[in-house]
Amino acid sequence: MIPHISEDFDQPxxxxxxxxxxxxxxxxxxxxxxxxxxxxxxxxxxxxxSHLVIPTSEGDISLVLLIAEPDQWGIWSLAKLPxxxxxxxxxxxxxxxxxxxxxxxxxxxxxxxxFDRYKKNDREYASLLLPANADKAHVERTVFATxxxxxxxxxxxxxxxxxxxEGAASQIAGEFEARQMNIVGEDLLTYHFPMVHAVGRASAxxxxxxxxxxxxxxxxxxxxxxxxxxxxxxxxxxxPSSAMLLMKxxxxxxxxxxSLAYMIMHANLPVRLRVLIPAVENSVSGNxxxxxxxxxxxxxxxxxxxxxxxxxxxxxxxxxxxxxxxEPELLIDFATLTGAARVAVGTELAATFxxxxxxxxxxxxxxxxxxxxxxxxxxxxxxxxLIDSPIADINNSGSxxxxxxxxxxxxxxxxxxxxxxxxxxDIMAYNTRERPGRPAGGEAFAIRAMFAALKExxxx
Ligand code: BES
Ligand code: ZN
Ligand code: ZN
Numbered sequence: 001m002i003p004h005i006s007e008d009f010d011q012p013x014x015x016x017x018x019x020x021x022x023x024x025x026x027x028x029x030x031x032x033x034x035x036x037x038x039x040x041x042x043x044x045x046x047x048x049x050s051h052l053v054i055p056t057s058e059g060d061i062s063l064v065l066l067i068a069e070p071d072q073w074g075i076w077s078l079a080k081l082p083x084x085x086x087x088x089x090x091x092x093x094x095x096x097x098x099x100x101x102x103x104x105x106x107x108x109x110x111x112x113x114x115f116d117r118y119k120k121n122d123r124e125y126a127s128l129l130l131p132a133n134a135d136k137a138h139v140e141r142t143v144f145a146t147x148x149x150x151x152x153x154x155x156x157x158x159x160x161x162x163x164x165x166e167g168a169a170s171q172i173a174g175e176f177e178a179r180q181m182n183i184v185g186e187d188l189l190t191y192h193f194p195m196v197h198a199v200g201r202a203s204a205x206x207x208x209x210x211x212x213x214x215x216x217x218x219x220x221x222x223x224x225x226x227x228x229x230x231x232x233x234x235x236x237x238x239x240p241s242s243a244m245l246l247m248k249x250x251x252x253x254x255x256x257x258x259s260l261a262y263m264i265m266h267a268n269l270p271v272r273l274r275v276l277i278p279a280v281e282n283s284v285s286g287n288x289x290x291x292x293x294x295x296x297x298x299x300x301x302x303x304x305x306x307x308x309x310x311x312x313x314x315x316x317x318x319x320x321x322x323x324x325x326x327e328p329e330l331l332i333d334f335a336t337l338t339g340a341a342r343v344a345v346g347t348e349l350a351a352t353f354x355x356x357x358x359x360x361x362x363x364x365x366x367x368x369x370x371x372x373x374x375x376x377x378x379x380x381x382x383x384x385x386l387i388d389s390p391i392a393d394i395n396n397s398g399s400x401x402x403x404x405x406x407x408x409x410x411x412x413x414x415x416x417x418x419x420x421x422x423x424x425x426d427i428m429a430y431n432t433r434e435r436p437g438r439p440a441g442g443e444a445f446a447i448r449a450m451f452a453a454l455k456e457x458x459x460x
Contacts, residue, residue, distance in 0.1 A: 002140050003147075004082055004112040004127045005105055006089055013089040013129050014061050016081070018068035021046040027065075032057075048072075051081060064090065073100035075107040075371050078128070079437030082111045085126040092131050099369075101134035109143045111437040115154045141266040142451075145259040146444040148172070152255035153429050153442025157231040157248045161205045162279035165228055165251060169210045169277060172258050176265035178214035178273075192298050193278070193322070195314040200280025202235070202288035207280040209319060210254075214265055215272040220458055221328035222264070222271045223419075225319045226257025227312045227335035228279035235282050235308030236290055249336060249442060250312070252429025254279065256334035259444050263451045271458050276323055278315035282308070294392045298322065299415055304389040306397035312337045313408055314396055317415045324418050330359075330457075331419040332450065333412065334427060340404025341377075341426035348431075349375045350446040353409040354423040359453075363423065366452035374425070374446055377405060384410050425450075 019027050024046045028039060034057055044052050046067050056062040064085060068077065073096055081090070096104065105128065112125040130136060152160060152168060160168075166182050173180040185206035188197035193209050200207020210228070229250035233239060239247070254277045261275045289295070293305045298318040312335050323331050341351040352374040354360050360376055367374045380403070387407050389395040394414060398407040405426050416422045427445040434440045 002105070002130075002136075002143055003109050004125050005109050005130050005139065006127045007130050008089070009129060011089050013091040014064060015093045016051075016064045016066050016078070016090050017093050018066045020070055021048060021067050024067065049077070049080065051084070053085070061086065061088075073104055075103040076435075076437045077107065078104050079107040079111040082108055082125040082128075083123070087124040087126055089127050089129060091129040096131055096133055098133045098135060101131035102138055105130055105134045105139045106142050107437045109139065110146055113147055113150055113439055115150070115439075115441055117155065137266075141263050142448060144266075145262045145447060148262060149255040149259040149429075149444035149447065150442040152258065153249045153252050155248075157281070160248070160251065161230045161281060162200065162203070162208050162228070163205055165230060165254060165277070165279045166208060166210050169212060169258060169275070172262055173212045173214070176214055178212050178265065181211045182208050183211070184208040193318045195295050195297050195303070195318045196278040196280060198289045198293075198295050199235075199282055199311045199315050202285035203281035203283040205281055207278070210275070210277040210279055212261065212275040213273070214261075216270065217272055219270050219272045220330075221274065221326055222330045222332070222454065222458065223274040223276065223323040223326070223328040224257045224260055225276045225316060225323055225331070225333040226255070227251070227253030227316055227333075227337065228277045229312055229315070229336075230279060230281045232282045232309070232311065233284055235311060236284060236288055237308045238284060239309060243339075246430065249430050250282075251279070252427060252442070253312075253333070253335035253337075255429060255442070256425070256427065256445060256447060259447050260332070260450055263447065264454065267451075267455070269454060269458055270460055271454070274323065274326070274328070276319040278319045280311075280315055282311045297415070301394060301414065302392040304392035304395045306395045310397040310408070313411045316412055320412060320415045324416055327418040327420070329420050331416060331422040332425075333423075334425045334446070336429050337426045338405045338408045340401065340408070342428060344377065344405055345375045347428040349373050351405055351426040352376050352423065352446070353379050353406075353426070354421070355379055356421045356423070359421050359423060362456060363449055363453045366456070367446070367449035370448040370452055372446060372449040374449060377409070379409050379413055380406050381410070383407055387411055
C-alpha cells in the first residue's frame with residue numbers, strides 16, 4: 001500500500017491535463033463558452049505549476065488543467081495537488097518515462113504525509129492512479145523510508161527515547177530478518193563504548209548501542225552510523241530554551257540511517273549492511289559528564305571535553321571506531337551535528353564531507369537527478385589544530401566557533417582509519433518551512449541521493 005496512490009484502474013478517475021503555458025490560449029479557444037467563462041471568472045494565471053479545476057455543464061469535475069512545461073516532470077511537479085484538489089481519484093494524462101512516472105508518484109504520495117499521532121484531523125487528500133511505467137517497488141520503498149524518517153523525528157522524546165528508538169530499529173530489522181544486538185547501560189563499558197556511556201549516563205533511560213547486520217557476509221561491506229541523541233539539552237553546558245526547543249530531532253541521524261537501511265534491504269542491494277546507532281539522551285544530572293573531563297574513547301584516544309553540548313561527535317566516534325574495525329568498503333554517517341553547518345548552508349542542504357572525490361561526484365550526480373540537494377564542505381586539515389588539547393589527544397569543541405562544521409568533521413575523521421571510503425552528512429532532519437510535498441517538521445535528507453549512489457556503486 002502506497003499512501004494515496006491507487007492501482008484500481010477500473011475506478012472512474014478525473015484526468016489531470018498538462019498544458020504548456022504557451023499552448024494555453026490555443027487550448028482555451030477550442031473549449032465551450034461555459035469553460036471560457038469559467039476560466040475568465042477564475043482570473044487564472046498560466047504560471048508553471050498552477051492548476052484549475054474545469055467543470056462539466058452538469059457541475060461535475062471534467063478535468064484538472066495543469067500548466068506544465070513539456071517533459072519537465074520532476075518529483076515535486078504534482079506535489080501541490082493532493083491537498084488542493086477535491087478528494088477523489090485522478091490520473092495524469094501524459095506520457096512519462098520510467099524515471100518521470102516514478103518521481104511524480106513519489107512526490108504525490110509524500111505530499112500526503114500528515115503527522116496526526118497527537119492531534120487527529122480530518123484532512124483528506126486526493127489520490128493518483130499509479131502512472132504507467134512507474135517502478136512501483138521503488139515508489140513504495142522511497143515513500144515508506146521517507147515517512148519513517150519523518151515519524152521518528154516528529155515523535156517527541158517522551159515516546160522516542162533511546163529504548164523506543166531501539167524498538168523502532170527492531171521493527172525495521174525484523175521485517176528483513178536482519179540480526180540485531182543492543183548493548184545497553186553498563187554493558188557499554190564492558191564492550192568498550194565508553195563515550196556512548198559517558199554522554200548518555202545522566203539520563204533516566206539507559207544509553208545504548210544498536211547494532212544491526214544484514215546481507216550476504218561475502219558482499220561488500222557498507223556501514224551506516226547515525227547520531228541518536230534522542231534529546232539534546234546540551235548537558236551541563238545547558239542550551240538556552242530557544243536552542244533546546246527543537247532538540248527532539250537530534251536523533252535525526254539515526255532516523256536517516258534506518259531510512260536508508262530500509263531502502264537498501266527492501267531493494268535487496270547486494271551489500272553486507274551494518275547499521276550502528278548510538279542512542280542516548282544528553283541530560284543534566286549529578287552523574288553527568290562535565291566540561292574539563294577527559295574521556296578515553298574506544299579507539300584509545302583521549303578526548304578533553306571543551307563543551308558537553310558537542311556530544312554527538314563523542315558517541316559517533318565510538319560507533320565509527322567499531323565500524324572502522326571491520327574495514328568496510330564504505331562508511332556513511334548521518335548526524336544533526338552542528339549549528340555551524342546550518343549557518344553555512346542553511347536548513348535545506350545536506351552539508352557533505354568526504355575525502356573521496358569519486359564518491360562525492362557520484363553522490364552529487366544522483367543528488368541532482370533525485371532533487372535531494374547536498375553541498376560539499378572541505379575536511380580542511382589545517383583546521384585540525386583548532387581542536388588540539390594541551391592535556392589530551394583531542395578536544396571535542398574548537399578553540400573558536402569559526403568553521404564549526406569542519407572541525408566537527410575533522411574530529412570524526414580521527415576515528416576513521418581503515419574504511420576504504422567515508423562520507424559524513426551534517427543535516428537538519430527538519431523542514432522549518434513548508435514546500436510542496438515537504439510539510440514542516442521531520443524530513444529525510446540525502447536518502448534518495450545516497451540510495452541511488454549505492455545502487456550505482458554496488459548494484460548488480
Ligand atoms: N545537536 C546540536 C547541533 C544542532 C543545533 C543541529 C541546531 C541542528 C540545529 C549539537 O549537539 C550541538 O549542540 N553542537 C554545538 C557544538 C559546539 C558546542 C562545539 C553547536 O553546534 O553549537
Ligand atoms: Zn549538543
Ligand atoms: Zn546534539
